């Protein structure tokens with residue numbers, strides 16, 4: 001990870017190796033960082049890829065009185081420089097709690113939709129080294145499990161379809177502002193950035209104190225190290241998943257008993273956490289200590305336990321994981337680009353009416369053909385929780401397994417990474433995706449990148 005030595009240097013080659021062949025969406029709020037991003041990117045493309053499409057997008061969240069006018073300022077700024085620009089408005093319901101998270105989710109959704117509508121595969125944001133240091137310091141204060149200390153990833157796959165890249169993660173805000181001042185360009189100051197009712201502005205104020213630079217340098221060094229460790233752990237977890245896990249019938253994952261006794265216990269715990277979250281359809285990885293305790297019990301005994309909505313059934317013949325048969329979704333018409341039970345992505349291919357998606361249920365599961373390799377009770381328990389697509393009394397598809405085109409596609413997802421897949425976790429996410437039958441993740445947007453490891457060193 002780039003950690004600039006001084007405040008005033010901008011790293012060279014910010015956009016080196018990025019694949020602009022489908023163009024780029026630049027997410028521009030009008031603040032200093034994203035304004036600098038836009039200008040540096042425009043310079044870069046003018047120099048190296050003048051035919052590449054550049055689309056600047058500003059999201060108007062409608063949360064502050066001046067937001068629409070600010071978005072128009074960005075539009076004017078872009079028009080003066082011949083940059084295509086779009087304003088997208090967040091028009092959905094605004095929740096009373098968790099507003100910042102909802103605004104962020106809406107923002108990425110709008111940015112990805114804009115990119116997709118133009119067949120652009122790359123979104124760039126203006127997050128800086130200062131944002132990174134603040135993120136890491138906030139996570140340290142929360143006693144994070146260590147994974148989060150890697151901070152923001154240099155690239156994140158959104159919704160398993162569009163890469164969001166943060167090329168300024170190695171650049172300091174002061175250097176970007178100096179560059180803007182040098183070109184006589186102003187920016188919008190968001191009042192919430194200095195509103196000390198919020199955690200980040202409070203922290204930012206303390207980083208302006210004399211020891212602030214030292215704390216920033218330490219936080220960035222820590223993030224770099226944590227990123228390397230997370231990537232390495234992910235690699236080892238992927239190796240274990242490939243070696244020890246298989247899918248017996250839809251919805252049922254089997255781990256060899258040797259998995260629990262493997263020497264690389266840390267990687268086994270990490271692999272187990274990702275598998276439990278995926279099988280149970282839970283967006284967050286289950287608690288590390290609870291998974292460690294479960295793994296150690298799995299070493300010795302036969303057992304049945306439930307964690308992360310996943311039933312764990314360890315027998316002599318293997319350790320089996322399937323979605324527990326509680327709190328499954330009620331039968332409902334499928335809605336496009338929604339997750340079913342947080343385990344399947346629904347895409348409507350045809351606007352047919354009268355369709356319902358529902359758990360298969362125990363009665364139909366009893367009639368499903370059995371596999372010799374798996375105990376019948378487990379096979380039926382897993383199948384009962386799988387999605388069934390029905391039209392009246394006819395079952396059109398089951399578990400998304402029909403080869404011929406269906407009016408609705410029901411694709412498995414790797415739940416904890418289905419919305420945001422940080423590049424650090426690409427290897428274990430890919431391994432679990434292969435296991436559950438998810439489509440492969442879109443290749444990272446880096447020229448000559450082998451899709452393997454090495455992000456943290458980029």
Ligand SMILES: Nc1ncnc2c1ncn2[C@@H]1O[C@H](COP(=O)(O)OP(=O)(O)OP(=O)(O)O)[C@@H](O)[C@H]1O
Nearest residue numbers: 027028029031032033034035057058059125126127
């Ligand atoms: N309203 C928005 N419209 C488009 N992109 C946005 C918007 N808000 C944030 N972003 C993107 O996310 C990045 C990080 O957001 P953050 O809220 O930290 O920045 P900001 O204070 O709004 O502005 P800046 O990063 O430009 O100084 C921005 O650099 C920008 O790329």
